[in-house]
Amino acid sequence: MTSENNQDKPMRILSGMRPTGRLHLGHMKGVLENWLKLQHEHQCFFFAADWHALTTDYANPGIVKDTIWDMLVDWLAVGIDPEKCVVFIQSEVPQHAELHLLFSFITPLPWLERVPTYKDQIEQLREKDLGTYGFLGYPLLQAADILIYRADAVPVGEDQVPHVELTREVARRFNHLYRKPDQPLFPEPESLLMPAAKLPGLDGRKMSKSYNNTIELSETWKVTEKKVKTMPTDPARVRRDDPGTPEKCPVWDFHRIYSTEDERKWVHEGCTSAGIGCLDCKKVLLNHLEEELQPIRDRRTDIAAHMDDVRDVVRAGNERARIEAERTMDKVRRTLKMGYRV
DSSP states (O other): OOOHHHHTSOOEEEEEEOOSSOOBHHHIIIIIHHHHHHHHHSEEEEEEOHHHHHHHHTTOTHHHHHHHHHHHHHHHHHTOOTTTEEEEEGGGOTHHHHHHHHHHTTSOHHHHHTOHHHHHHHHHTTTSOOOSHHHHTHHHHHHHHHHTTTOSEEEEOGGGHHHHHHHHHHHHHHHHHHSOTTOOSSOOOEEEEOOOOOOBOTTSSBOOGGGTOOOBTTSOHHHHHHHHHTOOOOTTOOSTTSOOOGGGSHHHHHHHHHSOHHHHHHHHHHHHTTOSOHHHHHHHHHHHHHHHHHHHHHHHHHHHTTHHHHHHHHHHHHHHHHHHHHHHHHHHHHHTTOOOOO
16 A cells, blocks of 8 residues: 555656547546546556557457547546646557566566456456466566556556555565665555546446446437436336335436435435436436536547647657656666677
8 A cells, every 4th residue: 555655745656548448437437537636646657558458359459459549539538638647558668568578587477377357357258268478467567567667656446456566576576686675676666546436337237348338438418318318227116106215226326426415315315205207316417427528528529630639649658658668678678787789
């Protein structure tokens, strides 16, 4: 966990997102809103993790090309500011791969095999052949992503803490093998546990494109409105005059995040007494969603109409990231006595 001392001063932060589909409200509430806060308080590097996308989608690389620019446009539309942070594409900084390779020489296999998400994802993604080194080694690639910028902290949810702990172990091992005790090259980054609104999908399950239960940042308001109006509700409310239980309804989970206390009280009382219908309840939610999403979608339309500017922004971010990564790799190569003169 991050210490109070670290929280009191600006840190170097590294975080990425895989371009495997259109971004939705779950991404915004779980990741992007935290990035928006961090970019004003710390030195942030935010990257499109296209190599990571290939660890599970290597058989369909076109998905990355089809979605990466949409994802970057979404970031900018939400408010990620390239003047305040570095926005770049992972594969445009080849030093990530070089450091990953060098780390692979010193990292014991059991360290990778014990990462909890390794077996979990193999179980969840049975339809894919994940018996590859790329999948086994993706936490080590994450370690290289973090350490190439010598990041102080990584914003994560609780399920990602083991990945940061692996990064700390790799940094510790490298420093122990090759550096003097008082001259470590790599810091041991902290897990920066971030608040994340627990926003479910439209059917009450986790919001995921796999379940077709998302509200996408790029869809039209008409589409969002139809999705919300057709959301499943408490099955006990078969008729308008049947009382319901809000806690059994997926719409209520959205009210917990978006609605005011007075609105939640009105919805709760109206539902349990059958004083309001499900569409009345949903209209309150739709007002909040429109207020939040429409400005983002308007900005998105404007940004997407100037893709040359977006590419210039990312190109500049790639260069800033490469310069910083090369500084680290120069130190790594000299540490490993690899500065050959040819």
